Amino acid sequence: MSPMSPDLDTGFDVSGRLLAEERAGDNAPPLSVSELSGMLKRTVEDRFGHVRLRGEISGFKRAASGHLYLALKDDNAVIDGVMWKGGAQRLAFAPQDGVEVIATGKLTTYPGRSKYQIVIDRMELAGEGALMALLEKLKQQLAAEGLFAPERKRPLPFLPRVIGVVTSPTGAVIRDILHRLADRCPTQVLLWPVLVQGEGAAQQVARAVRGFSAMDGGGPMPRPDLVIVARGGGSIEDLWAFNEEAVVRAVADCSIPIISAVGHETDTTLCDFAADRRAPTPTAAAEMAVPVRADLLAMLAEQGLRMSRSVRRGIAQARERLDMQARLMPAPDMLLAPQRQRLDDAGARLDHGLRHRLAAARAALADSSGALRPALLKAQAARAAERLERIGLRPELLTRRLGESQVALDRMARLFASNDPDRPLQRGFARVMAGGQLVRTTDAARAAGRVELRFADGEVAADVDGAGAPLERGAGEDISRPTKIARKPRAEKEGRQQDLFS
Structure with missing residues (x-):
């Protein structure tokens, strides 16, 4: 049977085995993945x-x-x-x-x-073209966020006391800036040394700008009034650190007015767009930062001269106006002549008036003194003594009046004593009270249920029993005498309640 022939029993190809087996001459063992x-x-x-x-x-x-x-x-x-x-x-x-x-x-x-x-x-x-394409793309992105908007630009201070400079401490840029500031207007300068190109330059520049912005002026170092970010010229690769997004955002977010002076006049970086003012060179940035001290002194001198001339001219004009007014005014003697005449007339009338007044006073005194003769005074005194004697107070009249008043007072006292509501209690009577009110009828006593009996020497509490039936007395008991009721002292009123009829 050939290797590819079908099995007679199963009808399947013999090569399609269920289990993998090594065959003779096979030198390619299976590999794992x-x-x-x-x-x-x-x-x-x-x-x-x-x-x-x-x-x-x-x-x-x-x-x-x-x-x-x-x-x-x-x-x-x-x-x-x-x-x-x-x-x-x-x-x-x-x-x-x-x-x-x-x-x-x-x-x-x-x-x-x-x-x-x-x-x-x-x-x-990959070449300058790719670099420019990246620069343009980043510029469009930041411009869309409004970082280059003109309304974000702030005016520079006219005469900053402290200027912060972000640049390399070893380059010619810082020397040019210091030299130019010394020539124009000596100012305190704070240098934040950074790398201006190469690896890590962008991070250092951004950190310096944010560091100046975060200063509060309360420490040993004063807070700058103006910041200059400066670097010398170079290729686009050399200036690329000032195109980095971190630097551009730090410049845009700086709370201090900032001047960008990166490269030469033909060089442009994104930092220039984000700054408040762009300077073509670092030297030009120093010129923008401060005015010329000599020009300021000359201007102050000129202003002083103008002020002096204005003051002198004003004084001269005022003196001239005063002289003109003085010539129009009359002489002092002419002004005082009417007043002097009125004074003389008043003095003459005063002398005549005093003499007339003195004569009238003498006449009035003479008329009054004629009525003050001794005989008349004695007669008036006698008449006054007689009237006093007639209206004098005799003691017997007062004594009789006091006796009558005493009798009336005693009568009123006896009447008051006879009307005293507690006086019948001295004769054995008792007052029935319930809830602070006087009980006048049996119905009121039954309605109250509990009453107080007030005697001359104290009070007792009692419960009202029955429905108005007469009290039963024992054989031989005197009904003319009231039934005894146990008396309770005032201090024991709140103790055990006693029955009114026990």
């Missing part, structure tokens, strides 16, 4: 250990761990790529979809998905 993936991985990595790919970034994503995941594509193919955190931190630009780059790394496989990918060690923009 992991073994095959490992062999492919080693083959690809050995063969393509160093490659450079040119392609357009697509599907860019930055993981929370800091690793970068993307795909590089051209017109006909696409390959996945990954860049670990260490390499991503060394990138001189921010990758974006649509940017054409040249990636350097090695090919490897990812067994978990049966895919191959490139592990990127270094990534650069």
Whole structure:
């Protein structure tokens, strides 16, 4: 029977066995999936250990761990790529979809998905055209957010006391700025040293700008009134740190007016659009920052002269107006002549009036003194004594009046005592009270149920029993005498209740 002939009993091909068996001469043992993936991985990595790919970034994503995941594509193919955190931190630009780059790394496989990918060690923009395309795309994005809007621009302070400078401490830029400031108007300068190109330059510039903005002025370092971000000229690659999004956002968010002086006059960065003022050169930024001190002094001197001339001219005009008014006014003697005449007339009338008044007073005194003769006074005194004697108070009249009043008072006292409601209690009577009210009838006593009997020496409580039947007395008991009721002192009123008829 041939190997391919069907089995006579089953009718199936003998080669389609249910269980795998090793056959004689077979030198290809079966491989596991992991073994095959490992062999492919080693083959690809050995063969393509160093490659450079040119392609357009697509599907860019930055993981929370800091690793970068993307795909590089051209017109006909696409390959996945990954860049670990260490390499991503060394990138001189921010990758974006649509940017054409040249990636350097090695090919490897990812067994978990049966895919191959490139592990990127270094990534650069594919020529100046790609760099300009990335710049234009970022510019449009930030402009759409309003970071370059003209209404965000703030005026620069006229004469800043402190100027903060963000630049390299070793370059010619800081020397040019200091020299220009010293020539124009000496001002305190705070330098925040940073890298102005290369790896980490953008982060340092952004951190410096935000640091100046966060100063409150209460510490040992004064807060700047103006900030200058400066760098010398260079190629677009050299100035790229000032096109980074982190720097542009830091400049736009700065709470201090800021001047961007990056590169030469023909160089333009995104930092220039976000700043409040763009200077063509760092030296021009220093000229924008402060006025010329000599010009200020000359202007102050001129203003002082103008002020002095204005004051002198005003005084002269006021003196001239005063002289004109003085010539129009009459002489002092002419002004005082009527008043002097009125004063003389009043003095003359006063002398005549005093003499007339004195004569009238003498006449009135003479008339009054004639009625004050001694004989008349004695007669008036005698008549007054007589009237006093007639109206004098005799003691017997007062004594009789007091006796009559005493009798009336005694009568009223006896009447009051006879009307005292407690006086019958002294003769053995009792007052029946219920709830603070006087009980006058048997119906009121039955309705109350419990009454108080008030005697002359105290009170007792009693319960009302029966329905008005007469009390039964024992044989031989004197009915003329009232039934005894146990008396309870006031202090024991709240104790055991006694029966009224017990």
